[in-house]
Amino acid sequence: NTGIDLLHQPDQNSNHSEMSPTIHILGVGNIGKLCAHSLATKPQPPPLTLLLHRPQLFHMRKHKETKIGIYYEGAWHEEGHYDTELIFSRVTGHQNPSKTISNLIVTTKAHKIVEALSSIKFRLTATSTVLFIHNGMGVIEDVNKFVFPDAQDRPHYLFGIASHGVYRSSPFAAVLAGHGNVTIGNPEIDKEKSPASSYLLQQVVDSELLQASEVPWDEFRLLQLQKLAVNAVINPLTALHDCINGKIVQSLILADMGNIFDDLVSEISRVFCSLPELEAISGLKERFSTETLRNIVLDVASVTASNRSSMLQDISNGRKTEIQSINGYIVKRANKLGIPCPMNEKMVADIRQKSRDRNLQIN
Numbered sequence: 204n205t206g207i208d209l210l211h212q213p214d215q216n217s218n219h220s221e222m223s224p225t226i227h228i229l230g231v232g233n234i235g236k237l238c239a240h241s242l243a244t245k246p247q248p249p250p251l252t253l254l255l256h257r258p259q260l261f262h263m264r265k266h267k268e269t270k271i272g273i274y275y276e277g278a279w280h281e282e283g284h285y286d287t288e289l290i291f292s293r294v295t296g297h298q299n300p301s302k303t304i305s306n307l308i309v310t311t312k313a314h315k316i317v318e319a320l321s322s323i324k325f326r327l328t329a330t331s332t333v334l335f336i337h338n339g340m341g342v343i344e345d346v347n348k349f350v351f352p353d354a355q356d357r358p359h360y361l362f363g364i365a366s367h368g369v370y371r372s373s374p375f376a377a378v379l380a381g382h383g384n385v386t387i388g389n390p391e392i393d394k395e396k397s398p399a400s401s402y403l404l405q406q407v408v409d410s411e412l413l414q415a416s417e418v419p420w421d422e423f424r425l426l427q428l429q430k431l432a433v434n435a436v437i438n439p440l441t442a443l444h445d446c447i448n449g450k451i452v453q454s455l456i457l458a459d460m461g462n463i464f465d466d467l468v469s470e471i472s473r474v475f476c477s478l479p480e481l482e483a484i485s486g487l488k489e490r491f492s493t494e495t496l497r498n499i500v501l502d503v504a505s506v507t508a509s510n511r512s513s514m515l516q517d518i519s520n521g522r523k524t525e526i527q528s529i530n531g532y533i534v535k536r537a538n539k540l541g542i543p544c545p546m547n548e549k550m551v552a553d554i555r556q557k558s559r560d561r562n563l564q565i566n
């Protein structure tokens with residue numbers, strides 16, 4: 204119990220500008236809640252609609268009003284206004300067959316994105332903008348293959364990397380345990396072609412709590428891999444050892460996870476330094492050296508020391524983990540390049556085993 208009233212009477216005094224286009228949020232997990240709250244608490248918030256896929260969550264709302272609570276700076280914050288829609292539902296499908304979604308933030312887990320997007324695909328057009336924020340890589344390839352096979356129909360994509368440490372305390376509340384940031388990449392080189400996407404980008408960048416900023420696309424691709432390295436080390440190790448992120452730093456001092464940590468980091472460094480698509484980017488070897496990656500992972504583990512990683516949360520809460528999009532992606536890339544990858548394979552195997560032991564869904 205968060206001790207806050209999440210469901211309250213509708214408030215008629217919503218102060219968002221009706222002229223601004225609505226931003227839809229798909230996936231109200233930890234980062235989804237943080238994004239929603241951050242946008243809703245801006246001085247001039249945009250209209251926000253949460254797309255819920257669990258009827259149970261949808262029906263939990265009283266008087267059609269949803270409150271999201273985020274704990275930070277020593278207090279619960281629950282101000283903000285949201286509309287909600289139930290998706291994956293035939294009822295919603297019939298109700299809003301033509302309601303186009305022009306701005307969408309997808310914060311669904313990596314392995315759920317294709318299914319979740321497919322259910323609202325008919326509401327997205329080539330002029331829509333979709334910002335993807337998730338752990339792991341390789342998802343967009345599947346989205347293009349299974350959801351938007353025709354490049355002409357594809358919305359404009361933006362990508363975000365979140366380093367916030369957030370954990371769930373109830374369906375509509377979460378604790379911001381490590382205040383990080385969000386880095387955004389826009390693959391559209393010629394920005395003039397995508398003026399529509401600048402609205403969503405601006406709304407997100409303007410939010411003080413999210414600490415979001417845009418970086419050039421080449422830089423983004425490097426940061427995306429650095430984040431993958433962070434998740435490929437912190438997430439499985441904390442999930443396997445049932446510990447908070449800070450234990451990673453401590454364990455190096457105590458040397459009880461030491462070898463595994465160092466072997467994992469140097470294996471990831473080897474794979475990243477060999478990725479052909481990054482060959483042309485200067486400074487690659489330094490950015491992905493074992494030393495650099497080691498420091499980055501330890502920095503994130505320190506900043507989010509009191510957080511339980513998303514993989515540990517998934518296993519504890521009986522959910523499928525993102526191991527396939529994290530260490531599984533590194534193994535896949537290494538195999539194609541003929542680079543041995545035993546440590547990442549071990550992480551995938553051990554997490555799958557742990558999930559199996561707990562009768563969780565594995566992939």
Ligand code: KPL
Nearest residue numbers: 366368437507510512513
């Ligand atoms: O992204 C995270 C996760 O848990 O998935 C970190 C940054 C490691 C925070 O816990």
